[in-house]
Structure formats: C-alpha cells, structure tokens
Amino acid sequence: MSLESTIAGLVACILIWVFGFIKEKRHQTGVVPIIPPFYIQFIAIVGVLVFAAHLFVLLTGIDWKPPFQR
Secondary structure, eight states: OOHHHHHHHHHHHHHHHHHHHHHHHTOOTTOOOSSOHHHHHHHHHHHHHHHHHHHHHHHHOOOOOOGGGO
C-alpha cells in the first residue's frame, strides 16, 4: 500500500469517527439506530490505529516480521 492510500484511509477513518460522534450527540429519544454510533466510532478508531501503524512503518522503513519467519 502506498503512502497516499494510507493517508487517504487514515483520513477516511477519522471522518467516519466524526460522523459517529455527531450521530451520538444528535440522538433522538425513541429512535433506535440500525447501527449504534458507538460501534461506528469503535470500528473507526481501530482503523485509525491500523492506518497509523502502517504510516509509521512507511515513514521509518521498519519491516516487521513474525517471530517464526526471522
């Protein structure tokens, strides 16, 4: 994955988190959402962590290998 696509994925996950945050703050009493905003935010935070780790690897040049492949 290239640097541009990693940054695009990171920005997309941040925007999804913001969308979930807004949906959580604008909750209407009596309306049950199909997907709760907490789950949207949780998935977006996991995506941010994954893309941030990949961005760190791209910028530093560190190559992680599993222990059984060393």
